Amino acid sequence: MFRYRVATRLVRAFGPRSRDRAGAVLQCPHLRPPSRSLTSPGAPRKDGSSLVYFLIIGGAAAGAGAYVYKTLREDKERQSRRVGQHPQQEAKPPSEADAASQSSAALEAEATVLPEFPSHVPFLLIGGGTAAFAAARSIRARDPGARVLIVSEDPELPYMRPPLSKELWFSEDPDVTETLRFKQWNGKERSIYFQPQSFYVSPRDLPHIENGGVAVLAGRKVVHMDVRGNVVTLDNGTQISYDKCLIATGGSPRNLPVIERGGKEVQKKLTLFRKIEDFRSLEKMSREVKSITIIGGGFLGSELACALGRKAQSRGLEVIQLFPENGNMGKVLPEYLSNWTTNKVMQEGVNVMPNAVVKSVSVAGNRLLIQLKDGRKVETDHIVAAVGLEPNVELAKSAGLEVDSDFGGFRVNAELQARSNIWVAGDAACFYDIKLGRRRVEHHDHAVVSGRLAGENMTGAAKPYWHQSMFWSDLGPDVGYEAIGLVDSSLPTVGVFAKATAKDTPKSATEQSGTGIRSESETETEASELKVSAASPSSLQAPEQGEDYGKGVIFYLRDKVVVGIVLWNIFNRMPVARKIIKDGEEHTDLNEVAKLFNIHED
Numbered sequence: 001m002f003r004y005r006v007a008t009r010l011v012r013a014f015g016p017r018s019r020d021r022a023g024a025v026l027q028c029p030h031l032r033p034p035s036r037s038l039t040s041p042g043a044p045r046k047d048g049s050s051l052v053y054f055l056i057i058g059g060a061a062a063g064a065g066a067y068v069y070k071t072l073r074e075d076k077e078r079q080s081r082r083v084g085q086h087p088q089q090e091a092k093p094p095s096e097a098d099a100a101s102q103s104s105a106a107l108e109a110e111a112t113v114l115p116e117f118p119s120h121v122p123f124l125l126i127g128g129g130t131a132a133f134a135a136a137r138s139i140r141a142r143d144p145g146a147r148v149l150i151v152s153e154d155p156e157l158p159y160m161r162p163p164l165s166k167e168l169w170f171s172e173d174p175d176v177t178e179t180l181r182f183k184q185w186n187g188k189e190r191s192i193y194f195q196p197q198s199f200y201v202s203p204r205d206l207p208h209i210e211n212g213g214v215a216v217l218a219g220r221k222v223v224h225m226d227v228r229g230n231v232v233t234l235d236n237g238t239q240i241s242y243d244k245c246l247i248a249t250g251g252s253p254r255n256l257p258v259i260e261r262g263g264k265e266v267q268k269k270l271t272l273f274r275k276i277e278d279f280r281s282l283e284k285m286s287r288e289v290k291s292i293t294i295i296g297g298g299f300l301g302s303e304l305a306c307a308l309g310r311k312a313q314s315r316g317l318e319v320i321q322l323f324p325e326n327g328n329m330g331k332v333l334p335e336y337l338s339n340w341t342t343n344k345v346m347q348e349g350v351n352v353m354p355n356a357v358v359k360s361v362s363v364a365g366n367r368l369l370i371q372l373k374d375g376r377k378v379e380t381d382h383i384v385a386a387v388g389l390e391p392n393v394e395l396a397k398s399a400g401l402e403v404d405s406d407f408g409g410f411r412v413n414a415e416l417q418a419r420s421n422i423w424v425a426g427d428a429a430c431f432y433d434i435k436l437g438r439r440r441v442e443h444h445d446h447a448v449v450s451g452r453l454a455g456e457n458m459t460g461a462a463k464p465y466w467h468q469s470m471f472w473s474d475l476g477p478d479v480g481y482e483a484i485g486l487v488d489s490s491l492p493t494v495g496v497f498a499k500a501t502a503k504d505t506p507k508s509a510t511e512q513s514g515t516g517i518r519s520e521s522e523t524e525t526e527a528s529e530l531k532v533s534a535a536s537p538s539s540l541q542a543p544e545q546g547e548d549y550g551k552g553v554i555f556y557l558r559d560k561v562v563v564g565i566v567l568w569n570i571f572n573r574m575p576v577a578r579k580i581i582k583d584g585e586e587h588t589d590l591n592e593v594a595k596l597f598n599i600h601e602d
Helices: 002-013 049-082 096-111 130-142 276-288 299-315 335-347 395-399 444-458 506-513 574-583 590-597
Strands: 120-126 147-152 181-183 189-191 213-218 222-226 231-234 239-247 251-253 270-272 291-295 318-322 351-353 358-364 367-372 377-380 382-385 389-391 417-419 422-424 429-433 437-439 470-474 480-485 493-498 551-558 561-568
Touching: 120 130, 130 147, 130 213, 130 239, 130 444, 222 395, 239 444, 270 276, 276 291, 276 299, 291 299, 291 367, 291 377, 299 318, 299 335, 299 470, 318 377, 335 351, 367 382, 422 444, 444 470, 470 574, 480 574, 493 590, 551 590, 561 574, 561 590, 574 590
Parallel strands: 120 147, 120 239, 147 213, 239 422, 270 382, 291 318, 291 382, 318 351
Antiparallel strands: 181 189, 222 231, 231 239, 251 389, 358 367, 367 377, 417 422, 429 437, 470 480, 480 561, 493 551, 551 561
16 A cells, blocks of 8 residues: 555656656656756856756656556556456556556555455344245345345355255265255255355355345354444454344254263264254264264154164164153154154164163263163264254343243244344244244244244334244154144144055155145145045044054144144145144044044045
8 A cells, every 4th residue: 555655646746747858857846956046047057066966856757757667567467467367468568647547546446355244234144044044035035135144153055954864864875965965755856055156145245236135154153242233243353233133043952961071082972963064974974883872762863863774774883762751752742653653763773762861971992881870781882962952042141132031042022023123033033922822943944934024024024923833754754744833742632543555655745746845834735725525533533552553633732722733644734734723722523623634535
């Protein structure tokens, strides 16, 4: 910058103002010759000082001109490289007459070097998961010129999480950990990423693009939030101001205290499964070790157990699953169905150990030793802890936002607002359900719909969140279920089952419907479009001990009102289940209600 200023001043001082070809003094007030009153007109100075004076001035002018020329040439070469031109393409050096204008252009070009990311954005989304991406897409749909910046701690672009524990494990692609492409149950291939790199704009260019866009600042974390000043601080100390902000920080996988007490050596042999890097690490691990133990019998633990169980048959891998409940999905499914599910997981080649409470974990040689409270011991090479999520609410302290003491997460109003210009969506939102009370939901469909609604409200929609989100789980391609509402095994349940056919599987259902990821929010069908079965009451039956539960409906009751529904190997009927919960009526005969799901249709 100093050199540019010097060049500009020299050009102004020694420009071609004098037409004296003999090298007369340039018209500069600071380098004027001595007054003619000291020397008679036309008379030479006796001491020859006049000649010396002119030589000095002429030499200074020549040197200054050479310096200006050299400086401007370097500036032009740098500018040429900046726009992709080779400096040798310059045909001739700049003339002194063009020096001032070129120096000014160089200064302007230097000033246009953009920062890594904008210092201010109209829409700031904290978190790079499903909820944030859904919000960004919603904002752009309502405001096509909107500028949206996603700040994500994850180094990856926004991606969907369900395939990490489902379809990716059943891919036949040997490079699936790199391509992250998989075949859905309907046979169609897709990427785990919502959109390719070309969909997004550079954070650096975001303020300057005429039609706006969505930019992702990956690998950065917001560590402080000034709600009054509308400013956030990143982990590198820089600040970004915003007009409207969405918090979609999601959650982090929990660890067991007994594992944490095992020390660093135990931690080295532990995976807390959540991200792409966890999938890559575990898939690689399944090829290198002899035994993997999964702690947890819920959605994630059971899905990973089935996935690894199938891999184990060809890799010579021992897969162990242990949990404190009586059976798989014991906190969600009624006991008889939980026991049936446990047998199904065992058939996948998994050594299932129910009623197992971990007492301690230690390193014994090169292996891990898991000591259970009932005296049993398990030796293994690696542990996967799948024991739930902890919502990421670290920003609550600096932002002064309320965290729900019962469910965790940021408490929000009906429009998903935590403050007038701050919204929360996804796993981190604790919202009020007008039918079921205050809740916090950790499923893909909720992230999609809550993110979408928050995005609409950020553009002025002011819509309440009344959606009953669904979730689904697959135990391989042959057994799957979809659920909605409060599905808690401690509630009274009524199950109605029927004999399954070859098409009553997740794979067959998606092939028929043409859908892939079974999210009602992505492939919604109105309940009014579904026909009611004409099956007779006698064809519907309650479960009996030892029955093969091919497909059916499980109703969860609270005060004789249906508050939750599980559709077991029944697909594309979620709008019906949603309407039943929304009506909130007492039903004297749930066998009749089960007809609405057409469980006997051919």
